[in-house]
Amino acid sequence: MNVKSVEKQEKSTVELVIEVSHEEFEAAIEKVYKKQRGKINVPGFRKGHAPRKIIEGMYGSGVFYEDAINESYIDYYQQAVEQEKLDAVAWPQVEIQEVGREGYTFKAAVTVRPEVKLGEYKGLTAEKPEVTVTDEDIENELKPYINRATRMVTAEREAKLGDTVVIDFEGFLDGKPFDGGKAEGHNLELGSGSFVPGFEDQLVGMKAGEEKKIDITFPEDYHADLAGKAVVFQVKVDEVKEKQLPVVDDEFAKDVSEFDTLDAFKKDLGEKLKARRENINQQDFEKTLIEQVMDNMQVEVPDAMVDFQADQMINEMAQRLAAQGIPFEQYMAMTGMNAETMKASAHDAALERVRRELALDAVALAEGITVSDEEMDEEYKRLAEQYSMELDKVKDAVPAEEVRKQLVTQKAERVVVESGKVGKAKKKTAAKKKTEAAEGEEKPKKKAAAKKKEEATEGEEKPKKRASKKKAEEKTEE
Structure with missing residues (x-):
């Protein structure tokens, strides 16, 4: 060569x-x-x-x-x-x-990696509101436990909103049954809005054993066969059921938690809620600081770099779906998307990921950040524990270059975050606006990946692209 x-x-x-x-x-x-x-x-x-x-x-x-x-x-x-x-x-x-x-x-x-002119990246300010937890917040945290302990019992009375009725029904259009309009033993919560508008309201006041004809006009945006059509449903109520809520006391707390008293359980729920909110606030604080570093830098992001990142993100999605047993082609068919629209939808997120990478790489370069062999060994041990794999297999699966880059990025992020201060975030800089304007320009059309020369020997065609390496995440999953 x-x-x-x-x-x-x-x-x-x-x-x-x-x-x-x-x-x-x-x-x-x-x-x-x-x-x-x-x-x-x-x-x-x-x-x-x-x-x-x-x-x-x-x-x-x-x-x-x-x-x-x-x-x-x-x-x-x-x-x-x-x-x-x-x-x-x-x-x-x-x-x-x-x-x-x-x-x-x-x-x-x-x-190739574009040149980055790094702006201000230390001592930046971002908002981080103080976290408070009210009594109402704690009551809302209790609701899932109450709902799980709630029973449905038969009510010997007329149905009302909030009840669940067990019904048999059949729908008729112009006096004839239509497809999908019949069911038996169907559970319907009145007021849930899960049926055609107007249907549930007309069941209020009915008792078990009663039958009724319900006139309904389907919405104009319903599927074509029934859109805007007036139909009649013949409905029979088999049972009316109501919610039986648990008594929320110390015994309830013992049943649904590790605590002996309701007060102790509520205190724990409040502390956990506060910790979650503080974590969210910290994440938002860090995200805003990094965004400011991105705003302050000057760089012309190559279209090919964004396209490549979009492809990587789509591949990651395909792997996650495959792990759930969902073929990617089936997912695209279900969502009405194709390869082109999928890539277009990933563009903005890919651009953001590329800009973040470029910004933190520039910080790492400015700070002279390095990673020691000891730090590499510790990270490999952490990965081995995370994936429940032998250390040697992790080292074979995850390239040292990928691990080192990740650690450098983490250190660069800490430089920004640890020097950051709580305060009002600055507005976008002129550098950011200039970068956004450049990225908003019309993209040039791509050249063909490969083409034949007129003098090429018989049988020659353009070569197909193929990947030169797998991502570290793919290897780890294997």
Whole structure:
């Protein structure tokens, strides 16, 4: 591999022209031939035993070129990036320039980490309201425990709002039953708003055993078959049930908690609520400080870096869904989204994540932050405990580079937070407005990832992109 040229372009892009020698290309072709020969039928030869020259004679000398380029170009690209000490932050845009027996040449447009002009990042101020917990707050904290201890009992009286009625019903449109309009033994809480407007109100006052016809007009925004239509429901009430609330006293506290008295239980609920609110306030305080660092910096964020981050976020979502047994394609079908709309919806969050990363990286550089071997060992031990894995397996799964970067980021964040003060947050700076204006400009259209040259040998096509490494989180989950 030889890097013919390195040329800096605008918008944090470096253009590399990379030559792959005859020997290197030949090795890639041979590797592809050995993989594919078992799938190629050649008269006179047993499947998988036809010599390469025979196959090339039948299908053209470039029959293996496309796959050989796909097999090898990403490795040579990575070697070139390392050789030129480029901090690549997104997949490159690749264009094949020449290809033949003597090797091939390709051009790679590499998006590199943009230059960040760091503004004020220490001694920033942000609001952090004092936390208070009222008696009403504590009563609200009690409600889930009361609800769980509440029983439904039969009420020998007329139904009222808040009761649950057990009903049989069937709906008729123009005197004929319609699909989905019939049920038996259905539990309906009156006042819940779970049925068509007007339906529940007309059940108020009915007793068990009573029947009634209910006239309803479906809303205009209901599904097409019934939108705006007047229908009649034949309803029978089988049972009226009411909520039987528990007595909230010391015995109740013993039943639902570890405490012997209601006062002790309430005190604990109040302390836990206060701790949660303080934690939320602290998170908001820290978030606001980091946002100010982002506001104060000057940087032109490359579109490719944001696109790459959006792809990463979508992949993370797909992994989480897969862990829940939900195929990503099924999720997109359920939400009415496709790959393009999914990526568009992730853009703003991806931009925010990239800006945060750039800001904290700049703080780490300004502070000369480093991570010791001892700190690395402690973090690996923590990960081993978190994932219940052996330490050696964690080290194999999670690259040291990823761990070190995470620790550096955490230290940079602490620099900002520990120097921060409680007070009124500053307004956005001119630097932030300038950055937002630049990010709001129309994006240039992307170039094709790879294209054939007119002189390319028969059978050659553009190489497909492939990932060069897995994310640390994916490896950990494995």
